[in-house]
Amino acid sequence: MKALKIIGVILVILLAIFLIVPFFLANQVIISEHMMIKAKPATLFNQVNTLQNWDNWSPFHKADTAMTTEYSGPEKGVGSTMSWLSKTMGDGSLTIAVSTPYTYIKSDLLFQPEQGAAIDEWFFEPQDEGIEVTWTTTLIDLDYPMGRYMGLMAKTMMKPFMTSGLNTLKEYCESLPVSVDITMVDVESVPSLSIMDATTVDGIGELLGKNYGLIMEYMKAKKIDMAGIPYTVYYNWDPNGVIHLRAAIPVSTEVPGRGVVEYFELPATKAVFAKHVGGHDTGATHEAIGEYISDFGIETGDFVWEVYVIDSMNEPDESKWETDIYYPLK
Template identity: 35%
Template sequence: MRVFKYLFFALLFLVIAFYAYGFFFLEDKVQVSRSITIDRPAKMVFKTVNSMHTFNQWSPWAKLDPDASYQYEGPEKGVGSKMSWSGNKEVGSGHQTIIESVPYERIKAELYFDGQGDDPAWATYQIKAMGDSTEVSWIFDADFKGDILGRYFGMMMDGMLGPQYELGLQNLKTLVEAKPVYDFSGFSIENVSSQNVLYITASGNTNDDLSGVIGEAYGKITAFMAANDINFGGMPLAITRSWENSVWEFDAAIPVDLTSIEGETGEIQLGQTYAGKAVKYIQKGSYDQGEASYALLDAYIAENELQRNGNPWEVYANDPETVPETEILTYIYQPIK
């Protein structure tokens, strides 16, 4: 009996010591943090992280359970973007929602893990611009609010979660650095005024040389202007109507200082160009760059989350017969909302 008595008091002492150490020496609040440098601008990193709907593109847990189920709610990006998951023992189940989103600086998500109480944890992504590179810190915070067992669990948190955060950040780095970096130095957003133009609708296959089609259309307009003593009100332009299956339908147009025309005009019509906000891109050099320039325009609109508001047009800002090919200027405009 004496042995059992000693064992009882020894066990009691251990339990008291266990709780006393947890109460007096362990912290309620636990933080795990890992960082990485990504060789891309902060804007690109922010756009990738600022969505729970695309979290699994770089999540360290996505491959741990290929059969896990995911559900997405709220907006695709920013505050309210939410992901719920349910998987095996390694993945668990729960949900996380973006509750704070400061462009190019910080994103904070609130996490709830099923079976681990009603209190949330938080994941913060600190984004620090460093020129063309970005330092990203992934920070996990939890508050056990006096839960002694939770405090002991918190002691192991860095060893359990830290390696996963390192893997996730490496996945993020690989994902973002695989995306192209564009030179948007030739772009601006402007408010443009409407112009009166004489125009002819024409079309041609972009796989062929369109110079003949374009030249013929402008030739008809300039001949009409000369016959009717109409002055140029600006440089020639081409307004896209459609561009499908390599067929470009466009209005070849020349600005004029008139508000009406009388008599027989044939194919020639008088109209007005778009007025309002537009993206402007200055293309310098050969007209053969057109396809690449429009691809760059698409990338600029996507990068800046702009919405189109009509068809684009081109202004041929100088005469290719009077300047070297390298100095040819084409202004490409895309109306936006």
């Protein structure tokens, strides 16, 4: 009988400890890991901001290959949602709430059924040696008492997953081709002589060669000096149809044209700018610019232009060719 009383007292004490300890535990837990990654901010940002890209690096996808995932809302950014069903990881959803290119992403996490909520945050900070990527998960509104005990265990359970995810993200992004640098620039007006024309994709090179030749012949006849690097204005891009474009050569001031050669002034503007290095297939650079424009929600004008800084006229090695690409803002 005495033994039973002792056991009872011990159980009461243990129960009291079990109930008292959570009073001193926080109702939220912050778990954070960081890593230096040698990749462009846009590359890293879009691996997180586009939820379908999580398949490339997510530790949770790798932990349960039988996990089923569905996506809803926009393809990327605010409102984009990823929902999953997993026998080993549990069910839940993640919805992007804040997306600030290329520095910060905040998402709301919900664990089902009614197993709690969390805030998922990503920080991208440029450093001399690369981008410092910080992944932070904050478990919030932890119930008393079990939720707080689970929060205490979560750090031990979550940190290895987060470290693994950052390592895989690093390996994946550092293996990708280096993307171009894209910036916003101010462009002064450029007085030019030009020829407006149209052709298909296959005829662009030949047409530009012919029209630049006609412009230069006219400039030579009129003793007009070239005041800059030749460029091409594209008013549309249809790989299967007709492309309208303008071959242009800068001049120092307004001069009259003749026949198909006409005066044209590229307007002063603010523009999205990137330098393409390599052959004249600039498609990948235009795609990168398009992603940048989408990420920042920029409205651009109804034309773009390319400036042929280094090309076959002055460098036989096409790997050294340089083309400056501009997308003017509206």
